Amino acid sequence: MSYKREECGVFGIWNTENPAEKIYFGLHSLQHRGQESAGMTTTDRSSLKHFAGMGTVSKVFRKSSMNIIPKLSDGASGGIGHVRYSTAGASMRDNAQPMVAAYSQGEVAVAHNGNITNADILREEYESTGSIFKTTSDTEILIHMLAKPAHINKTDTIAHVMRHLDGAFCVLYLFPDRIEAARDPHGIRPLSIGKSKNGAWCVASESCAFDAIGGELVRDVEPGEIVTLSDDGLSSRFFIEPGSVKPSHCIFEHVYFSRQNSKVFGENVHTARKNFGAQLAVEHPADADVVIPIPDSGTASAIGYANRSGIPFDMGFVRSHYIGRSFIAPTQEMRDLAVRLKLAVIKEAVEGKRVVVVDDSIVRGTTTRGKVKNLREAGAKEVHIRVSCPPLKFPCFYGVDFASKDELVANRMDMDELSRYLEADSIGYLSVEGMLSCVNLPPEHYCTACWTGKYKAPTHRARSKDAMGGSNHKMLFQIEDSR
Ligand SMILES: O=P(O)(O)OC[C@H]1O[C@H](OP(=O)(O)OP(=O)(O)O)[C@H](O)[C@@H]1O
Ligand SMILES: NC(=O)CC[C@H](N)C(=O)O
Ligand code: SF4
Numbered sequence: 298m299s300y301k302r303e304e305c306g307v308f309g310i311w312n313t314e315n316p317a318e319k320i321y322f323g324l325h326s327l328q329h330r331g332q333e334s335a336g337m338t339t340t341d342r343s344s345l346k347h348f349a350g351m352g353t354v355s356k357v358f359r360k361s362s363m364n365i366i367p368k369l370s371d372g373a374s375g376g377i378g379h380v381r382y383s384t385a386g387a388s389m390r391d392n393a394q395p396m397v398a399a400y401s402q403g404e405v406a407v408a409h410n411g412n413i414t415n416a417d418i419l420r421e422e423y424e425s426t427g428s429i430f431k432t433t434s435d436t437e438i439l440i441h442m443l444a445k446p447a448h449i450n451k452t453d454t455i456a457h458v459m460r461h462l463d464g465a466f467c468v469l470y471l472f473p474d475r476i477e478a479a480r481d482p483h484g485i486r487p488l489s490i491g492k493s494k495n496g497a498w499c500v501a502s503e504s505c506a507f508d509a510i511g512g513e514l515v516r517d518v519e520p521g522e523i524v525t526l527s528d529d530g531l532s533s534r535f536f537i538e539p540g541s542v543k544p545s546h547c548i549f550e551h552v553y554f555s556r557q558n559s560k561v562f563g564e565n566v567h568t569a570r571k572n573f574g575a576q577l578a579v580e581h582p583a584d585a586d587v588v589i590p591i592p593d594s595g596t597a598s599a600i601g602y603a604n605r606s607g608i609p610f611d612m613g614f615v616r617s618h619y620i621g622r623s624f625i626a627p628t629q630e631m632r633d634l635a636v637r638l639k640l641a642v643i644k645e646a647v648e649g650k651r652v653v654v655v656d657d658s659i660v661r662g663t664t665t666r667g668k669v670k671n672l673r674e675a676g677a678k679e680v681h682i683r684v685s686c687p688p689l690k691f692p693c694f695y696g697v698d699f700a701s702k703d704e705l706v707a708n709r710m711d712m713d714e715l716s717r718y719l720e721a722d723s724i725g726y727l728s729v730e731g732m733l734s735c736v737n738l739p740p741e742h743y744c745t746a747c748w749t750g751k752y753k754a755p756t757h758r759a760r761s762k763d764a765m766g767g768s769n770h771k772m773l774f775q776i777e778d779s780r
């Protein structure tokens with residue numbers, strides 16, 4: 298099945314005491330970006346130590362098993378970590394990250410957030426000259442390209458490798474003596490540089506990871522930039538002419554992915570979401586008694602909507618902390634059940650009232666439909682749905698695994714049909730222009746392709762998520778998967 302999924306998260310730190318503990322806290326704060334697998338690799342400056350597995354950070358690194366965190370920290374000076382939600386290649390242990398390898402130049406580990414849209418083309422090229430791939434993920438190509446003798450001979454191998462890639466990629470390479478962190482020329486996914494309170498340099502998908510280790514955000518890695526974290530401190534270089542490629546920051550990071558206490562693309566996520574909500578109130582006012590959010594991601598927008606409209610804000614739903622963010626279930630029945638368990642209506646907050654219910658996005662409509670029904674059962678007099686992003690109509694090729702185009706509910710129905718389907722009294726979505734007016738950078742600096750169909754970075758869209766690996770691979774991994 299497919300569903301809207303989160304992103305991956307990466308974290309790296311250099312020259313610190315107990316690096317594995319810091320990476321653990323960093324990854325924990327990035328857990329909302331991926332819950333399929335987690336892993337980390339550390340270095341003692343001469344060799345790498347590695348551990349990864351399926352599940353959430355606390356599950357993979359749970360203390361009871363083998364005290365893995367102290368072992369990874371023992372003698373180590375730094376390392377990198379990853380939380381995964383698969384966007385290329387199945388969800389299985391072989392595709393977990395960081396990926397580690399030994400090649401002619403020594404050991405290396407790699408962690409990646411994004412989707413390399415030409416990975417399968419590159420892979421075919423490598424396979425045709427005899428390379429053997431171990432995984433079905435796009436990330437593995439980053440190791441093969443690093444190890445290619447013709448690339449090793451280049452003055453700057455990593456810069457050379459990065460120039461071959463299309464799509465979205467925030468990449469951390471860990472070598473025994475340093476971390477190299479690179480961000481794609483369009484800057485599609487966020488990647489930031491921070492400092493721990495003891496002065497250790499860090500890199501992370503979101504600045505909330507620096508908060509988690511008591512550190513602070515220093516600046517973003519620029520699109521097309523490579524930064525090196527080593528015993529010499531932090532240094533930077535560009536693999537493209539800076540500013541030669543128009544940025545295309547994923548605005549959906551502000552709408553849904555990123556955590557509210559993070560600053561991504563130069564601004565705080567919570568503030569951006571409140572702005573979306575305020576603009577939504579201007580574009581789609583409602584005559585109502587109360588504004589309630591669909592937690593978690595709808596909350597900030599609902600606050601913005603309530604503030605701007607003057608309609609009182611209340612919590613009409615209570616959220617269970619025991620169900621993850623993007624619950625993946627194989628059948629519609631199970632998805633409905635998950636939504637019911639996750640969000641329970643508070644009757645006293647909505648009974649007899651005209652309710653505005655605000656969510657950040659509607660993908661398949663499972664959440665909204667289920668919750669409108671609950672509001673009615675609890676005695677809400679009217680239910681007006683307000684969505685703090687435009688109708689999602691197009692697939693994302695840059696690392697968001699949306700439901701297929703046919704499953705995107707805004708694609709299948711016009712607004713009247715949708716309102717009826719969701720059993721709402723009215724429905725209003727934020728406009729693309731309105732959304733872009735709420736964020737700090739000029740509109741042309743953002744990607745809006747899943748709403749507009751305008752893709753700025755090459756998509757190679759004919760290729761599918763499972764494009765990598767032929768029939769032999771599938772057989773091999775089916776066996777692996779069923780263990
Ligand atoms: O239309 P649907 O297919 O139901 O998808 C949309 C819903 O999914 C997301 O919530 P999610 O539960 O993933 O995370 P959250 O707790 O951060 O809101 C999003 O915030 C919407 O509520
Ligand atoms: N969501 C992501 O960034 C995933 C990274 C990579 N494409 C994978 O599937 O492992
Ligand atoms: S298509 Fe949508 S989700 Fe994908 S990068 Fe662009 S704005 Fe983000």
Ligand SMILES: [Mg+2]
Pocket residue numbers: 591592593594595656657664
């Ligand atoms: Mg939600």
